[in-house]
Amino acid sequence: MDLDRMKKWLDFAKEFQHGQFWDSVFDKDYTEKAMEQFTQSSAPKPLNNSRFPLADIFKSNHEFIIVLDLPGTRKEDIEISIADYSLNVRGVVNPRYSGMGKVQTERFSGEFERTITFPELVGGTNISAKFDNGIIEIRIPRSHRSKEKIIIE
Structure with a gap:
């Protein structure tokens, strides 16, 4: 302690x-x-202080596949970036009925940011993102480096 x-x-x-x-x-x-x-943890928290958007992460020998649930968003309101060991997704979910009084709300609305950290270096070319019915699928090729011999001078 x-x-x-x-x-x-x-x-x-x-x-x-x-x-x-x-x-x-x-x-x-x-x-x-x-x-x-x-x-309290010293780790950075998303803007909405939760694990939004929910994510599933898969890995094969060739790529990582990240599936994010973003109900109520438009692809124009989402920004995705990648650097070194992490993927960053940020955006905004606009409330559906903003002019009405709330009786009960359980769905998230507002700005969000989520950073996903990978166990290895990611990035490079051929990264793709597909948005369909509030779900984003991001495919990131894994970078395999062959074993390199280091020459001692």
């Missing part, structure tokens, strides 16, 4: 000693906020 987390834990424990803990333990907002201190 690092020092910052240890300090947060000690501060949390002090609240317990002074009786404030039990006064607020059943307050959902307080409990969630307190627990976030110990579960």
